[in-house]
Amino acid sequence: MLRQDSSAGSPKAANRLKNSPSPLLVMALRIGALIVFVGSWETASSLKWINPFFVSRPSDIIFRAYTWLSSGYVLSHTAITIVETFFAFVLGALLGAILAFLLYRSSIVDQALMPYLMILNAMPRIIFAPIFILWFGLGLTSKVVLGISIVIFIVFFSIYTGLKEVDQNLINKVRLMGGSEKDVLLEVLIPSALSWLFSSLKTSVGFALVGAIVGEYMGSANGLGHIIAFAEGMFDATGVFAGLFILSFVVIAINWCMERVENHFTAWRMG
Amino acid sequence: MRRLGVDILPDTHIDLEEVSVAFASKAGETLALENVSFAVQEGEFVSIVGPSGCGKSTILNVIAGLADTLSGRVSIKGKATNGIPKDIGYVFQSDLLLPWRTVFDNVALALKLRGYRTEKMGPAVEDWLTRVGLAGFRNHYPHQLSGGMRKRVALAQTLVYNPELILMDEPFSALDVQTRNMMENELLDLWSGLRKTVLFVTHDLEEAVSLSDRIILLTARPGRVKASYIIDLPRPRNVTEVRFNVRFRELIEQIWQDLKTEVTVAYAASRQ
Ligand SMILES: Nc1ncnc2c1ncn2[C@@H]1O[C@H](COP(=O)(O)OP(=O)(O)OP(=O)(O)O)[C@@H](O)[C@H]1O
Ligand SMILES: [Mg+2]
Numbered sequence: 001m002l003r004q005d006s007s008a009g010s011p012k013a014a015n016r017l018k019n020s021p022s023p024l025l026v027m028a029l030r031i032g033a034l035i036v037f038v039g040s041w042e043t044a045s046s047l048k049w050i051n052p053f054f055v056s057r058p059s060d061i062i063f064r065a066y067t068w069l070s071s072g073y074v075l076s077h078t079a080i081t082i083v084e085t086f087f088a089f090v091l092g093a094l095l096g097a098i099l100a101f102l103l104y105r106s107s108i109v110d111q112a113l114m115p116y117l118m119i120l121n122a123m124p125r126i127i128f129a130p131i132f133i134l135w136f137g138l139g140l141t142s143k144v145v146l147g148i149s150i151v152i153f154i155v156f157f158s159i160y161t162g163l164k165e166v167d168q169n170l171i172n173k174v175r176l177m178g179g180s181e182k183d184v185l186l187e188v189l190i191p192s193a194l195s196w197l198f199s200s201l202k203t204s205v206g207f208a209l210v211g212a213i214v215g216e217y218m219g220s221a222n223g224l225g226h227i228i229a230f231a232e233g234m235f236d237a238t239g240v241f242a243g244l245f246i247l248s249f250v251v252i253a254i255n256w257c258m259e260r261v262e263n264h265f266t267a268w269r270m271g
Numbered sequence: 272m273r274r275l276g277v278d279i280l281p282d283t284h285i286d287l288e289e290v291s292v293a294f295a296s297k298a299g300e301t302l303a304l305e306n307v308s309f310a311v312q313e314g315e316f317v318s319i320v321g322p323s324g325c326g327k328s329t330i331l332n333v334i335a336g337l338a339d340t341l342s343g344r345v346s347i348k349g350k351a352t353n354g355i356p357k358d359i360g361y362v363f364q365s366d367l368l369l370p371w372r373t374v375f376d377n378v379a380l381a382l383k384l385r386g387y388r389t390e391k392m393g394p395a396v397e398d399w400l401t402r403v404g405l406a407g408f409r410n411h412y413p414h415q416l417s418g419g420m421r422k423r424v425a426l427a428q429t430l431v432y433n434p435e436l437i438l439m440d441e442p443f444s445a446l447d448v449q450t451r452n453m454m455e456n457e458l459l460d461l462w463s464g465l466r467k468t469v470l471f472v473t474h475d476l477e478e479a480v481s482l483s484d485r486i487i488l489l490t491a492r493p494g495r496v497k498a499s500y501i502i503d504l505p506r507p508r509n510v511t512e513v514r515f516n517v518r519f520r521e522l523i524e525q526i527w528q529d530l531k532t533e534v535t536v537a538y539a540a541s542r543q
Pocket of ligand 2 (some may be wrong): 327329330364440
């Protein structure tokens, strides 16, 4: 019998960063910066140093956002944007993952399709927005398709590279232990693919949201993008900023959720 | 069984005949192994030694069905191999753990693949975790372990499912001397108890002599069998105590003379 290593310790306790500044100081600086920025904007605008017609005023913006929220006007629009983002992400990730496995498994398909995928990925997808609206109408579908067209490539390339980097001997080891091809898929390939998917999660969800917003902005009767476009059409700077203000909260909320999901599924990577 | 007019002993476990292996590289083909022939009997403990890059790992890969031969024949229990053989264990040179699985789940992997239920495999896994000194680390992930600890997990991972043929590629090279000696004794106990066939690769001559029944010495690349030595030290052995045996030093002396030449050749070749 070997001696027992007794210094097990909790896996997370070690490895704290040493000379990182205190969280309180960081928080104080952040709030300070915000106060300075919002304060000078408010002052400059109130004293007419800058024209409030074009840049509005923080107090007006917050009041507008509050009115929209309390009347419920903005809630259904936000819900629609989130639904579009959700579908664009889920479907885009699914299709991207399937495509990645397909190209990983068959080198013929890989060699045949890769140039086209590269070209498509190089195109700015935003310019397709009007085409998608033309094809799929003003409703939810065109926004979801626009989001998918971005997400699919992010997920495809990250999973594809991840699969290519899997150590061939790790696969061999599972086979030597008596594992079937299905075991290789379940024990090695899918977990690696998932870990790469999670590492691109925030980027891809972010772009799903961009797809939804841009689609709504260019042609829709619903969603946060529509609210912003509508306010813009009325030369209502306060409305535009209020829309952006609410949008930024949506982004923060989504990011927070994604971080949770990512931490939960990649516990094995954290120190 | 008759082949070339010679009776093969019924208990030949691995048989390599004139095996050559080449790898494609930019400058054409590199010959890694050239006409390598040797046999390993069932229950025998054989070590392969030779200079770095001479093809030791390649021999194990050929037997495990992971590398293609250019020519020659590899058979296991009298049957020519075709792909990955059944009931084989391979401790790779690098540890190759599943990073997303805990130490426990990594050790349990082979049993899980063989369809054991968690309740049934629990005791075997726990037993091996204790033997390699990692019982307190069962819920850690591989990245939280040191190199030597990962190596021990890889070892437990293979030995836990009790394969009848075990290939080991420098399994103890990352361990400190004490742990290493304990693991070596552990391996000898296991081997003498269960009479597994072990083909062991190492660059450490003393390790090879203290563990093996026989040592096969390879030449610098392309690897050929230069010589084979019977290690007639008494068993059961303790790897630390056997080193005080006079015969141990004699064997080391004898093999080292031959190995030195090859190491010099390999070193000169690597400097070009
Ligand atoms: N997959 C590969 N592709 C190309 N060349 C390879 C490959 N694997 C091994 N080789 C070459 O074959 C030769 C033998 O390699 P091998 O890994 O078997 O050596 P080794 O004896 O195990 O060395 P070490 O003691 O350093 O582990 C080396 O020269 C190496 O460059
Ligand atoms: Mg090697």
